[in-house]
Amino acid sequence: MAHAVPDPNPDYRLQPENTRGLDHIPGDYGLPYLGHAITLMNDTHGWVQQRHERYGLVSKVRLAGQTGLLVLGPDIYQQIYLDRDRNFSAEMGYKRQLGAYYHGGLLLRDFDEHRVQRRIFQTAFKTEAMKGYIGSMNPVLGEHMDAWQQQRDFHFFPAIKSTLLEVGSRIFIGIGDPDKMDLLTEAFLKVNEGLLGLIRKDIPGLRWHTGMKGKRELRNFFFGLVPQRRTGQGTDMLTYMCQETTEDGSHFSDEDIVQHAGFLLFAAHDTTTSALTHMILHTARHPEWQERLRAESQALGKPVLDYDDIDRMEGLELVFREALRLHPSVQIMTRRTIRECEIGGYRVPANTMLFLSPTFSHTMPEYWSNPQQFDPERFLPPREEHKNHSFGYMPFGGGAHKCIGMHFANMQAKCFMHQFLLKYRYRVADGYDPRLLTVPLPKPADDLPLALQRIA
Numbered sequence: 001m002a003h004a005v006p007d008p009n010p011d012y013r014l015q016p017e018n019t020r021g022l023d024h025i026p027g028d029y030g031l032p033y034l035g036h037a038i039t040l041m042n043d044t045h046g047w048v049q050q051r052h053e054r055y056g057l058v059s060k061v062r063l064a065g066q067t068g069l070l071v072l073g074p075d076i077y078q079q080i081y082l083d084r085d086r087n088f089s090a091e092m093g094y095k096r097q098l099g100a101y102y103h104g105g106l107l108l109r110d111f112d113e114h115r116v117q118r119r120i121f122q123t124a125f126k127t128e129a130m131k132g133y134i135g136s137m138n139p140v141l142g143e144h145m146d147a148w149q150q151q152r153d154f155h156f157f158p159a160i161k162s163t164l165l166e167v168g169s170r171i172f173i174g175i176g177d178p179d180k181m182d183l184l185t186e187a188f189l190k191v192n193e194g195l196l197g198l199i200r201k202d203i204p205g206l207r208w209h210t211g212m213k214g215k216r217e218l219r220n221f222f223f224g225l226v227p228q229r230r231t232g233q234g235t236d237m238l239t240y241m242c243q244e245t246t247e248d249g250s251h252f253s254d255e256d257i258v259q260h261a262g263f264l265l266f267a268a269h270d271t272t273t274s275a276l277t278h279m280i281l282h283t284a285r286h287p288e289w290q291e292r293l294r295a296e297s298q299a300l301g302k303p304v305l306d307y308d309d310i311d312r313m314e315g316l317e318l319v320f321r322e323a324l325r326l327h328p329s330v331q332i333m334t335r336r337t338i339r340e341c342e343i344g345g346y347r348v349p350a351n352t353m354l355f356l357s358p359t360f361s362h363t364m365p366e367y368w369s370n371p372q373q374f375d376p377e378r379f380l381p382p383r384e385e386h387k388n389h390s391f392g393y394m395p396f397g398g399g400a401h402k403c404i405g406m407h408f409a410n411m412q413a414k415c416f417m418h419q420f421l422l423k424y425r426y427r428v429a430d431g432y433d434p435r436l437l438t439v440p441l442p443k444p445a446d447d448l449p450l451a452l453q454r455i456a
């Protein structure tokens, strides 16, 4: 018999966050207001592990003024991601963190509205579009990395960050003019700065103020582009979004497009930057893997990857997956309950915040052998450890909100690595073991200094 899906209470967006009725759930709230935010920022995974040891899979927490539950493990994530009873809101989960800047972004919409809006990306991620992106991306990646050999004190993280910003401006927004690209990048970076602001006041000198200024600039920038993109022949994501139609055949509104475009840049950029940084970190520390990947790329006999090569790069696929297992770009995902429900054996009241940790699932000894070890072959048959639980490996989330740019990110990472491996051999200092940050995104604290040796 079909599962009857209850309608969510339409007022759930108007309800305040619940902070009561959690006494029966183990845990503690840490410092006043800040709660555990500082411990989490210093060592996210260590903090999650500690809480699991003390309190189990569900525990109450407070993080920078938000009270809720840390919920752990693939069984609970299966319930939350599949959400058969429409109990969990992504919009309300991310509203406080992202809402002021990215209201209306895809992750900040729920259920039927989300399904209708997700269609805006339909053509933008089809094979034909992806083939176009790879053609525009390869030369930009190549030009940037060619310039790196001149740099003294080369640090990989800032270099790949600015490279991917240019790729993003061209492919997502269709901007090639350097002045316009600078405007876009500056506005985008201001918004990211604002997201880190703890004091939410629009007062000059505060990060929040910078962020709000960036938001206005970003919106004006996109609103200025939409009319031309609606009729243009471009093959950038913004053009596809402007020309996409809803199920009833009408176009998405300017406001919808602008909201999605801003969020898309945000969702795509830091995540892929972080993934590539960890691929390089591990292959610099494991030269045998670097050589294996280089041999694979050399055997292909092409300076750049074509679309049809992407699925053939087995070694790159394994390293991409392993880097994201150990360092998922989104370290804490959030949801809010819509109505009272049961999670991990506890009754949880409506409007309660939930914090999810993919790294915990990715390192559970029940599912992964030597979980802390870099071992990309764990994804190969017969081991296939990612299949030990259908929600055990979730760097791209799952269910209705599963990352829409997953294949794009995979393609971009492989295109970059292929060219980089052919052009350079790279090393880190002997015994290199950097402090790893997780906030605002996972990366080595020292930005990953590399010694580059040009080989082709």
Ligand code: HEM
Pocket: 090, 106, 107, 108, 118, 263, 264, 267, 268, 269, 271, 272, 275, 324, 328, 329, 330, 333, 334, 394, 395, 396, 397, 398, 400, 401, 402, 403, 404, 405, 406, 408, 409
């Ligand atoms: C390695 C790179 C990436 C990682 C690890 C990543 C991770 C994620 C995760 C975990 C989510 C779901 C969050 C949740 O359910 O709470 C998500 C959603 C999303 N991602 Fe990605 N992402 C990456 C790259 C990209 C790229 C390149 C794009 C666009 C081109 C993108 C666009 C989006 C969008 C639009 C959503 C919201 C989807 C929805 O709500 O339906 N991401 N991503």
